[in-house]
Amino acid sequence: MTDTAPLASIAADLSGGRTSGLRFLDEEGTLAIILDVTGLAAEERTPLEEKLRAGLLARPGVSQVRVAMTAEKKALTIIAVGSGKGGVGKSTLAANLAVALHRLGVKAGLVDADIYGPSQPRLMDSEGVKPESRGSKLVPVPNAYGVPMLSTGQIAAPGQAIAWRGPMAGKALEQLVDASWGDIDTLVVDLPPGTGDVQLTMIQKHKPAGAVIVSTPQDLALMDATRAISLFEQADVPIIGLVENMAGYACPHCGEVSDPFGSGGAEAAAKVMNIDFLGRVPLSMGIRLASDGGVPPAAGTDPTGEPFHAIAAKVAEWLGARKQGK
Numbered sequence: 001m002t003d004t005a006p007l008a009s010i011a012a013d014l015s016g017g018r019t020s021g022l023r024f025l026d027e028e029g030t031l032a033i034i035l036d037v038t039g040l041a042a043e044e045r046t047p048l049e050e051k052l053r054a055g056l057l058a059r060p061g062v063s064q065v066r067v068a069m070t071a072e073k074k075a076l077t078i079i080a081v082g083s084g085k086g087g088v089g090k091s092t093l094a095a096n097l098a099v100a101l102h103r104l105g106v107k108a109g110l111v112d113a114d115i116y117g118p119s120q121p122r123l124m125d126s127e128g129v130k131p132e133s134r135g136s137k138l139v140p141v142p143n144a145y146g147v148p149m150l151s152t153g154q155i156a157a158p159g160q161a162i163a164w165r166g167p168m169a170g171k172a173l174e175q176l177v178d179a180s181w182g183d184i185d186t187l188v189v190d191l192p193p194g195t196g197d198v199q200l201t202m203i204q205k206h207k208p209a210g211a212v213i214v215s216t217p218q219d220l221a222l223m224d225a226t227r228a229i230s231l232f233e234q235a236d237v238p239i240i241g242l243v244e245n246m247a248g249y250a251c252p253h254c255g256e257v258s259d260p261f262g263s264g265g266a267e268a269a270a271k272v273m274n275i276d277f278l279g280r281v282p283l284s285m286g287i288r289l290a291s292d293g294g295v296p297p298a299a300g301t302d303p304t305g306e307p308f309h310a311i312a313a314k315v316a317e318w319l320g321a322r323k324q325g326k
Contacts, residue, residue, distance in 0.1 A: 007031070007059060014055040015048060021068075029063035031056060038071045041182035042134065045069060077186045077319065078177070079240070080208040082232070083215060084224025086117075086193040089245035090214040092291050093281065094190035095123040096298035096305070097212070098147045100312030101186065103298070106319070109140055109184040110149035111176045113202065114192045118153030125294030130154060131179075138179040145299045148184065150176045173198055177206045186319065194228075203235040209322060210240040212278065212315065217244055217265035225266075229273065240318050241276035242266050243311060246283040278314050281307045 004022050011019040011033055021034040035052060037045045053065045081094040091114060098110040112120035121127040124143050131154055132139045140148035152172055177187065189208070192198050202208065211232045215225035229239055244266030270277040281287070286304040290297045297305035298312070 007056060007062070010055060010059065011052060014052050018048075019052070025066070029061050030066065031062050031064065032066045032068070035067050035069050036071065037069045039183050040071075042139075042180070076177075076181065076184070077322075078189055078202075078206055078208040079186065079315065079319075080189050080191055080202060080211040080232070080237070082191045082199065082211055082213055082228045083193050084213075084226065084228040088193075088214050088216050088225075089281065090193065091119045091123060091190050092287065093212070093214050093243055093245060093308070093311075094188055095120060095291075096296045096308035097312055097315065098149075098188040099145045099296045100298040100305075100308045101188070101316060102146045103309070104312060104316045106316060107183055107185045108147055109181055109187050110147050111187055111189045112149065112151030112153060113173050113176065113189050113198055115152050115172055115198055116192065118151045120149055120151045120190060121153040122294060123291055123296060124149055126154065127294075134180045138175060140179055140181060140184075145296060148181070150179055152176070173201050174205060177202075194224075199231060203232075203237065207235070208232075208237050210238045210318065212240050212243060214243045214245055215266050215269075216246045222265050222269050226269070226273070229275070239275045240315055241278035242270040242273075243278045244280045247280035276314070279307055279311045281311075 004024065008019070008022045011022055015035060018036045019033055020036070021032070023032055024030065025032050033052070033056070035049060037048070040048070049067050049069065053067060056062050056065045079097075081090055081097065083090040091112075095110065098108045101108040110120060110124065112118045121129070124145065124147070126141050126143050126149065129141050131141050131150055138150055140150050141154060142148050177189070181187070189202065191202065213225050213228055215222050225242070232239060247266075267277045267280075284304055286302065287297055290302075290304065298308040299305070
C-alpha cells in the first residue's frame with residue numbers, strides 16, 4: 001500500500017492545513033480524508049474540495065478520493081442594539097453600526113429582531129428578497145453593503161401584520177440567529193423597543209456579548225432607556241455604551257442649530273450610570289432621506305455617515321478589548 005505521509009503533506013498544502021485523517025480504505029486506491037471547513041462560506045467550500053480531490057487524484061496509486069467535510073460550530077459575538085421606547089432611531093443606528101463595523105474589517109451580520117415592526121429590509125435595500133434555506137437553516141440575504149442580514153420582513157408579505165404571540169416570536173428569533181452565517185463572527189441584533197418577550201428570549205438562549213442602548217436626549221426617552229439598561233445589567237450583559245440620537249438639528253437654510261429634543265441628556269445620564277457614552281447622531285434630513293432610500297449613510301463618504309463611523313470605532317475597540325480579555 002502507498003505510503004500516506006507524502007499524500008498528507010500534499011493535502012495540507014492544497015487545503016492550507018485544513019486536512020486530517022488521511023487513509024486508504026481498500027487495495028484499489030480509495031483515499032479518505034477529512035476537510036475542516038470551519039469559517040468558510042458555502043461558496044468557498046466546494047472549490048476547495050474540488051481542488052483537494054483533483055490534486056490527490058493526480059498522485060500515483062490514488063484511484064478515488066472521498067472527502068468528508070467537517071466544521072466546528074463557531075460562537076457568534078452578539079451585539080444587541082436596544083432602546084426603552086420606539087421612535088428613537090434604534091434600527092437606523094443598528095444598520096449603520098453593522099455597515100460601519102464591516103468597513104472597519106469586522107465580519108459583521110445583521111439580524112432584525114424587531115419581529116413585529118421589521119424595518120431593516122428597507123434600510124438595507126433588500127425589500128422583496130426572500131432568504132433561501134440550507135437544510136433546516138436560513139441563508140442570510142446579501143446586499144451591496146457587505147453585511148448579510150435576516151429579518152421577518154423578508155419572510156412575511158410586504159405590509160402584512162405579524163400577529164404572533166410571544167412563543168412564536170421567540171422561535172422566529174431563534175431561526176434568525178441560528179442561521180447559516182458562514183464566516184460571519186459578529187451579529188448586530190436590532191431588538192424591538194422595550195423589555196418584552198424577544199429581549200428575554202435573546203438573553204436566555206443567545207446571550208449577547210454586550211448591548212448598545214439608543215435614546216433621544218429628552219427625559220422621557222432616557223427614563224425608558226434606563227429600564228432597558230437595567231434589564232441587561234440584571235442579566236449580566238455588559239453595556240457597551242449609550243448613543244444619543246436626534247441630537248440637534250441644523251437648519252438647511254440658515255445653518256442655525258436647534259435642539260427640539262433637548263441636548264446632552266444621554267451623555268449626562270451615561271455619566272450618572274457610569275457607562276460609556278458612544279456619541280451623538282444629529283437629527284438630519286440627509287440621514288432620513290438616505291435611510292428611506294435604502295442607503296445607510298455609513299456606507300458612503302457623505303458627512304452624514306461620520307457619527308456612525310465614530311460610534312462603530314468605539315464598539316470595535318470594545319470588541320478588541322474583549323477578545324484580549326481586558
